[in-house]
Amino acid sequence: xxxxxxxxxxxxxxxxxxxxxxxxxxxxxxxxxxxxxxxxxxxxxxxxxxxxxxxxxxxxxxxxxxxxxxxxxxxxxxxxxxxxxxxxxxxxxxxxxxxxxxxxxxxxxxxxxxxxxxxxxxxxxxxxxxxxxxxxxxxxxxxxxxxxxxxxxxxxxxxxxxxxxxxxxxxxxxxxxxxxxxxxxxxxxxxxxxxxxxxxxxxxxxxxxxxxxxxxxxxxxxxxxxxxxxxxxxxxxxxxxxxxxxxxxxxxxxxxxxxxxxxxxxxxxxxxxxxxxxxxxxxxxxxxxxxxxxxxxxxxxxxxxxxxxxxxxxxxxxxxxxxxxxxxxxxxxxxxxxxxxxxxxxxxxxxxxxxxxxxxxxxxxxxxxxxxxxxxxxxxxxxxxxxxxxxxxxxxxxxxxxxxxxxxxxxxxxxxxxxxxxxxxxxxxxxxxxxxxxxxxxxxxxxxxxxxxxxxxxxxxxxxxxxxxxxxxxxxxxxxxxxxxxxxxxxxxxxxxxxxxxxxxxxxxxxxxxxxxxxxxxxxxxxxxxxxxxxxxxxxxxxxxxxxxxxxxxxxxxxxxxxxxxxxxxxxxxxxxxxxxxxxxxxxx
Amino acid sequence: xxxxxxxxxxxxxxxxxxxxxxxxxxxxxxxxxxxxxxxxxxxxxxxxxxxxxxxxxxxxxxxxxxxxxxxxxxxxxxxxxxxxxxxxxxxxxxxxxxxxxxxxxxxxxxxxxxxxxxxxxxxxxxxxxxxxxxxxxxxxxxx
Numbered sequence: 001x002x003x004x005x006x007x008x009x010x011x012x013x014x015x016x017x018x019x020x021x022x023x024x025x026x027x028x029x030x031x032x033x034x035x036x037x038x039x040x041x042x043x044x045x046x047x048x049x050x051x052x053x054x055x056x057x058x059x060x061x062x063x064x065x066x067x068x069x070x071x072x073x074x075x076x077x078x079x080x081x082x083x084x085x086x087x088x089x090x091x092x093x094x095x096x097x098x099x100x101x102x103x104x105x106x107x108x109x110x111x112x113x114x115x116x117x118x119x120x121x122x123x124x125x126x127x128x129x130x131x132x133x134x135x136x137x138x139x140x141x142x143x144x145x146x147x148x149x150x151x152x153x154x155x156x157x158x159x160x161x162x163x164x165x166x167x168x169x170x171x172x173x174x175x176x177x178x179x180x181x182x183x184x185x186x187x188x189x190x191x192x193x194x195x196x197x198x199x200x201x202x203x204x205x206x207x208x209x210x211x212x213x214x215x216x217x218x219x220x221x222x223x224x225x226x227x228x229x230x231x232x233x234x235x236x237x238x239x240x241x242x243x244x245x246x247x248x249x250x251x252x253x254x255x256x257x258x259x260x261x262x263x264x265x266x267x268x269x270x271x272x273x274x275x276x277x278x279x280x281x282x283x284x285x286x287x288x289x290x291x292x293x294x295x296x297x298x299x300x301x302x303x304x305x306x307x308x309x310x311x312x313x314x315x316x317x318x319x320x321x322x323x324x325x326x327x328x329x330x331x332x333x334x335x336x337x338x339x340x341x342x343x344x345x346x347x348x349x350x351x352x353x354x355x356x357x358x359x360x361x362x363x364x365x366x367x368x369x370x371x372x373x374x375x376x377x378x379x380x381x382x383x384x385x386x387x388x389x390x391x392x393x394x395x396x397x398x399x400x401x402x403x404x405x406x407x408x409x410x411x412x413x414x415x416x417x418x419x420x421x422x423x424x425x426x427x428x429x430x431x432x433x434x435x436x437x438x439x440x441x442x443x444x445x446x447x448x449x450x451x452x453x454x455x456x457x458x459x460x461x462x463x464x465x466x467x468x469x470x471x472x473x474x475x476x477x478x479x480x481x482x483x484x485x486x487x488x489x490x491x492x493x494x495x496x497x498x499x500x501x502x503x504x505x506x507x508x509x510x511x512x513x514x515x516x517x518x519x520x521x522x523x524x525x526x527x528x529x530x531x532x533x534x535x536x537x538x539x540x541x542x543x544x545x546x547x548x549x550x551x552x553x554x555x556x557x558x559x560x561x562x563x564x565x566x567x568x569x570x571x572x573x574x575x576x577x578x579x580x581x582x583x584x585x586x587x588x589x
Numbered sequence: 590x591x592x593x594x595x596x597x598x599x600x601x602x603x604x605x606x607x608x609x610x611x612x613x614x615x616x617x618x619x620x621x622x623x624x625x626x627x628x629x630x631x632x633x634x635x636x637x638x639x640x641x642x643x644x645x646x647x648x649x650x651x652x653x654x655x656x657x658x659x660x661x662x663x664x665x666x667x668x669x670x671x672x673x674x675x676x677x678x679x680x681x682x683x684x685x686x687x688x689x690x691x692x693x694x695x696x697x698x699x700x701x702x703x704x705x706x707x708x709x710x711x712x713x714x715x716x717x718x719x720x721x722x723x724x725x726x727x728x729x730x731x732x
Binding site for chain 2 (some may be wrong): 168367368369370371373374375376377378380381382385389406410453454455456496497
């Protein structure tokens with residue numbers, strides 16, 4: 001009869017949410033908000049972000065390449081300028097050596113004159129000019145230093161120029177004890193070599209090297225093949241010392257560009273420590289031109305575009321989010337209002353159902369009260385009849401005693417009926433309280449028993465005494481069980497006799513109680529079994545039933561955290577099975 | 590003229606007992622049945638002038654009893670006296686040939702008046718039946 005795995009056949013409208021008026025917590029709306037807002041945001045923001053990313057990454061690559069090509073071009077031009085500076089001076093010296101003999105340059109006046117012409121032609125880029133014989137002796141000299149007595153036999157540049165004929169030296173200290181470099185050329189004259197040597201003005205050369213016109217240039221300088229500085233980078237390093245920025249001085253063709261980070265403390269400022277470094281080798285001498293450009297400046301245009309794009313993207317995203325929030329909020333408010341309206345309607349329907357029950361019950365009770373009133377009236381008439389017959393005191397006393405006893409008994413009957421009705425009426429207000437379900441069901445039976453009995457229906461109870469008290473709403477439970485009992489009575493109205501059985505059974509596993517209301521009536525047709533919990537479904541004649549009773553029961557039981565189902569065999573009877581938990585779900589309590 | 594014979598059918602025993610006394614005080618001959626089934630049995634044994642019938646009874650209710658009376662040809666003018674003052678049920682009873690209906694509680698004078706009306710109707714029906722029977726017999730045997 002009872003077991004914990006009993007299936008509860010639920011009506012077709014399981015979704016019909018009668019009792020959800022107060023159940024929809026804020027959490028429900030927050031979840032709903034999430035369900036709306038996320039798809040909207042994903043569908044609108046994702047394509048925008050992907051498209052922006054694709055376009056900007058393509059553009060950035062293109063712009064980067066353009067910046068790099070431009071940078072390389074400018075570095076190459078500068079390399080050529082330096083190369084030209086050295087080549088022009090070297091060629092001039094070579095020409096002078098070819099066109100003039102040793103005797104000419106031995107004359108101090110001639111050398112002075114030549115030095116003057118050279119500096120006027122080449123913007124004072126020569127520091128001094130000297131004539132040296134093949135043994136390294138300084139034969140003549142024009143310049144600021146006292147070098148006439150010096151012998152260069154052991155000097156590196158001397159050996160190189162004697163070997164090669166033309167030589168541009170690295171920066172060295174020499175006799176003057178200050179960094180400088182020389183351009184020297186040799187000439188064979190009467191079986192002996194002599195050397196015309198010029199020192200390039202370090203300042204002019206430094207200025208030339210640093211004269212590159214690129215925005216945001218950090219340093220431009222030259223290193224020799226050993227990585228020693230030939231010109232000083234602006235603001236750091238010492239001439240003839242290793243490159244403070246550590247650019248590797250390996251040989252390579254063309255222009256090499258790399259991105260290097262300055263060592264901490266060298267440049268210091270955060271965000272400005274990344275440099276674009278280009279290197280290019282001169283043909284002669286073996287010097288490497290190094291140009292360091294601030295990375296952010298180099299790519300300032302690209303960065304500006306990215307900033308603009310990001311600003312646009314951010315602004316668009318904010319607008320989308322704002323509009324999405326606004327519209328979702330509006331939709332949610334509409335839904336909330338509709339829910340409230342629906343809840344109100346549900347409550348009104350519940351109230352209507354309740355009133356219908358009260359009406360039905362009142363009719364039954366009125367009938368039941370009329371019977372004892374009828375008896376009381378007959379007692380009154382009996383006394384009146386007797387008084388009209390001039391009775392003896394004995395007769396009158398007997399009749400009065402009989403009548404008063406009967407009137408008292410009938411008044412008691414009326415009182416019981418009105419008490420039951422009042423108990424029902426008091427329970428029209430919803431409130432959660434402890435309910436002794438066995439006692440509660442007995443009260444419902446008391447209320448309807450007389451009506452059932454007058455229809456030839458006997459009521460049986462099979463209550464499990466182990467059932468614990470429920471924490472539930474008696475007014476709603478009353479509604480449910482009165483409805484079920486009314487249906488059970490109606491199902492047997494066309495039969496001379498019938499019975500209704502109420503059973504309870506505790507379920508410790510599920511922490512609740514199973515309640516069965518069985519009748520021996522006509523049963524429910526199979527095709528109607530799935531529809532009986534649908535609102536407005538009724539098999540009663542028009543005007544007899546609203547079709548709301550069972551759907552209200554379904555809503556109430558669901559709201560109280562329980563289950564309701566039905567089993568029926570046409571012609572055999574129907575059993576409604578209800579499960580109610582001892583503790584209702586949180587939102588009800 | 591002899592007083593009418595009345596059959597009182599109701600499951601409320603105290604009520605039928607009191608009502609029986611009151612009617613007897615007014616010169617009626619009264620018998621009591623506490624259910625539809627026992628009313629039919631009584632009607633089969635004896636003829637009554639008026640039946641006072643309750644609608645709500647366990648087992649065979651008032652409507653079923655009326656139907657059975659009709660079916661068995663035991664027709665007697667019937668007054669419905671019930672606590673169930675539903676017009677629908679009363680109309681149903683009238684359709685089945687009930688003379689009139691009264692709701693409990695009702696004064697004995699009111700009931701008596703209706704009983705008299707029903708009895709008159711019963712006598713008229715009887716007279717009509719007798720006349721028709723005489724007519725049939727005389728037409729069969731012309732003088």
